Amino acid sequence: MSILAAIPSPTQGVWELGPLPIRAYALCIIAGIIAAVWLTDRRWRARGGAEGDxxxxxxxxxxxxxxxxxxxxxxxxxxxxxGEGGDPVRAFAIWEGGLGIWGAIALGGVGAWIACRRRGIPLPAFADAIAPGLLVAQAIGRLGNWFNNELYGGPTDLPWGLTIHDWNGTGAVLGADGQPVVLGTFHPTFLYELLWNLAAAALVIWADRRFRLGHGRAFALYVASYCAGRLWIELLRSDPAETFFGVRLNVFTAVVVGLLAVAYLVWQRGRPREVITRGRDQREAAGTRPGAADAAPAVPVRGADPADEEAPVEAEPQRREEP
Incomplete structure (x- = not known):
């Protein structure tokens, strides 16, 4: 009875389209990226950034x-x-699932820094624009875990328990009766994180509007709020993971990264939001080639340099209401 009352899980995660396998996990990741780019573009242009950045x-x-x-x-x-019986080649099989958000944000930040530097854009300002979009992308990406019947917690008979099938990598294992083999009902930790991420995205958008966050503070709020949720959700998960002193590695990561984000928020408190100039439009008007001499500061801020206290400050461009 508890299984019938539980949240169902898909019995198939891959569909063959001729020789091309269509994987639900990959589709969810792509959908998350598209949503993040769309939302970030709206926020970036509302802050004064150039279209196409x-x-x-x-x-x-x-x-x-x-x-x-x-x-x-x-x-x-x-x-x-x-490990024993492991296959090193499968480490490259991204399409099978398995992306750690900590590494994605860290190395993705390196890629963003390179691109921002080439365009003369300050990374902290761009990070503030992308923060809620990342949370939305993570929420959509968690649907891929649902399709893969993975990232669930301990057994539960709660009404929102998640039905989990015995999985062979692409679909549910069929029993002698031809029906998918059900392992039981478990805490849907993927769903907990999905809902937490959406709530955190709303929090970041609200706080950014209310307090006009700048200099990376919106991004730090994203990190702190995500880590707070990941901490308690990670403690519910039952899938295999590396542990230290009996505690999952991601628990330590969430605590350390979350505290660093809070420290950054405190350190940067009170700073006014940057004025983002349309650097690309200005370079084109001046006849300079894109990417050349992008080291010039693109975010003049009153009082940032005591020596410039009497210098005129560029007026902030009129902004559309940002999401």
Whole structure:
């Protein structure tokens, strides 16, 4: 009865379209990236950024992020690849699932920094624009875990318990009666994180509007709020993971990264939001080639340099209401 009352899980995660396998996990990741780019573009242009900046930066950040996410996953869960009976070649099989958000953000940030530097855009300002978009992308990406019947917690008979099937990598294992084999009902930790991420995205958008966050503070709020949720959700998960002193590695990561984000918020408190100039439009008007001499500061802020206290400050461009 509890299984019938539980949240169902898909019995198939891959569909064959001729020789091309269509994987639900990959589709969810792609959908999350598209949503993040769309939302970030709206926020960036509302802050005064140039149209096209976000897409150009995503070209660098997304591949770096995917590589970083996979590296973190393999390093933090090495047994399926390098343990007894493991297959090292599968470490490259990103399409099978397994991306660590910590590595994705870290290495994706490197890609974003390279792109921002080429365009003369300050990374902290861009990070503030992308913060809620990342949370939305993570929420959509968690649907891929649902399709893969993975990332669930301990057994439960709660009404929102999640039905989990015995899984062979692409679909549910069929029993002698031809029906999918059900392992039981478990805490849907993927769903807990999905809902938490959406709530955190709303929090970041609200706080950014209310307090006009700048200089990376919106991004720090994203990190702090995500880590707070990941901490208690990680403690519910029952899938295999590397542990230290009996505690999952991701619990330590959430605590350390979360505290660093809070410290940054405190350190940067009270700073006014940057004025983002349309650097690309100005370069084109001046006849300079894109990417050349992008080291000039693109965010004049009153009082940032005591020596410039009497210098005129560029008026902030009129902004559309940002999401």
């Amino acid at each position: 976000v897409l150009d930066i995503a070209v660098w950040a997304v591949p770096f992020g995917i590589i970083g996410g996979r590296l973190y996953h393999v390093i933090s869960s090495p047994r399926p690849y390098f």
